[in-house]
Amino acid sequence: MDTATATPLAPGFEQRVFDSIKVFRALADAMAHPGEIRRVNARPPAPTQLMPAAAAMCLTLLDFETPLWLQTSHASVADYLRFHCGCPMTPEATQASFALITNTLTMPAVNTFNAGEPEYPDRSTTLMIQVESLSNASGVRLSGPGVRDAIYLDVAGVSATYWRELQASRAAFPCGVDIVFIWGERIAALPRTTRVSC
């Protein structure tokens, strides 16, 4: 690496303890209320390829115990996460605790990732999918635990095929992947219990 031209690493959270609890509570709230759009209320300085909520989520949850799979390996993103989180990078989607997807048009199928085992369904991949927009005004209909009746979620760039694959993967419950859609500072979560109808 040419050290002379390397851009300096962006710093992480300004207040590590208080920023990470804020972000975690937004994540837990989003996971407990599938489809509902939440703000993480933290904007850690990060490489431009990482949306603020994606950077915040990584800084809050990743460390040496959580192999990360990157859809596109930008050196700046990998360096940033390696430095701040110390997480190992894995090229094997099935080995990943977390996966960061930055392009929904070329993202791999749901079943590419680790869905856990029937005895240990918690050992599954959590997908962080950066998208172009999120809205509760229309879109696919979501129901299941955490949703009182039903909620609609529109995710720009996610195809009907992907939603159908996702719904088909629900048959393997308790195995399955959990998804957090990320748009800027906003997030919407889809745990594996959420039923999707197009």
Next chain:
Amino acid sequence: MRISTSAADTMEGYNFAYLDEHTKRMIRRAILKAIAIPGYQVPFGSREMPLPYGWGTGGIQVTAAIIGPDDVLKVIDQGSDDTTNAVNIRRFFARTTGVKTTERTGEATIIQTRHRIPETPLRDGQIIVYQVPIPEMLRWLEPREAETRKMHALGEYGAMHVKLYEDIAHHGHIAATYDYPVIVNERYLMRPSPIPKFDNPKMHMNPALQLFGAGREKRIYAVPPYTAVRSLDFEDHPFETQRWEHACELCGATDSFLDEVIMDDRGKRMFVCSDSDYCLARREKQQPAVA
């Protein structure tokens, strides 16, 4: 009497909420998976806490991982805010976080509980953290962890039904009065911690997020808001909660869980609400502005 602590005596030299950031991160990941798989027990690396196992170390670790500076904390032990366990845990968090504490169920954002669910209905946005001694409902029926894990994987809960049936054969009714087995989201058999079965119906479709922490057994599990929680029963022996012939002798409530208190050595007894905040709020309403 209402007690509230202030941030005045916050301790120096500890991280916010006592646990180090790496431990919190590990617990937070476990909590997110627990929410995603309602009723499934997620293993976690339980830490040594400054009080012994059996005193709520699991609940404390969960609370420590989720509490922020803007939270308002309520801690109850058997429904009461002023028993030893509740007072100690409340003071522990007041001193290690400086958060506001309360006894009023409605004011709290986080409620840590030992063996009760408050009578005042919880609302969306609140989190209730249960202290769990033994998280595995099947443990007394099958001691091997590998086997119970397989039973959960296959959803094979016949043994539990046999246990309830044996109760009916021996006693004429299901004898469990607390720690009564439930099925969460029509999938996982879950131990609701030793809450009285009176509280089981409150878990069903509750708007609050319910988290369970077992420190010694190193497990975390959860029931998300608006999730079905069904108490196990039979068509001809439907699930029933306890009922009393008494009303609370302090506030007159007939809809709350009552504790029987022995008053003297001649067998005089008194029935009072187990939920001290509920009872006090009712009495305050009945006698406003009594100094």
